[in-house]
Amino acid sequence: MDAKHYPRLVLVRHGQASLGKADYDRLSDLGQRQAGQTGQRLASLLASESALWSGTHRRHHQTVASMAPDLEARVDSGLDEFSTFGLIRAAIMQSEELGLRRPDDALLADPRTHLQRLLEWFPEVLGAWQDGRLVADDIDPWPAFRQQVLSPVTHWKESIAAGRSVVVVSSAGVISTLVAELTGSGLESQRRLAVAMYNASVSELYPDGDGWRLGVLNCIEHLEAEGLATLA
Secondary structure, eight states: OOGGGSOOEEEEEOOOOOTTSSOOSSOOHHHHHHHHHHHHHTHHHHHTTOEEEEOSSHHHHHHHHHHOTTOOOEEOGGGOOOOHHHHHHHHHHTHHHHTOOOOOHHHHHOTTTTHHHHHHHHHHHHHHHHTTOOOOTTSOOHHHHHHHHHTTHHHHHHHHHTTOOEEEEEOHHHHHHHHHHHHTOOHHHHHHHHTTOOTTOEEEEEEETTEEEEEEEEEOHHHHTTTOOOOO
């Protein structure tokens, strides 16, 4: 059987949200188009008996609606993203004691213009959170987030073992954590992927014995021809 016909785990990052706006958690017009293109790429999979899952964020729901308007996803809060802005706020407040670089105020005030520089800095923030040095009152520690993200995996393996692929719509931090944990590639790999994951990108993993094999990672072939590729 060709690999593309094997049951698999398909991880889809949500379409472009509203970076720099008061309400980030909604898709931009471009994000709606990206999600539609992803739906076309996955049309045959979604038309089968595949299980569709998503987090609870509005950007997740809107991506599902544009990608698969006739389907209803199983919603699981375990697929919700950590608060990027909360981690950034905590990192700025604790930067001196933690020895973290502090971005210029101009970068923080205009993240769309300075996105690349912020993405280069953010893995340092993730690293401080993951090793327990960075603490934020309104954000769970990294081990709790990791456990939350991995909580649906047993259900997905059962679906795949029964011959049903699983399509999951979530966010970059969640997807990068799943890829790193399931493939054993480690936290450094997770941090790199978290800031390099494109909106509406597709990653695919296949069960392989007791572990998982990576098939496709952060793929945007379905977006590039239309000039729709964005990082945030």
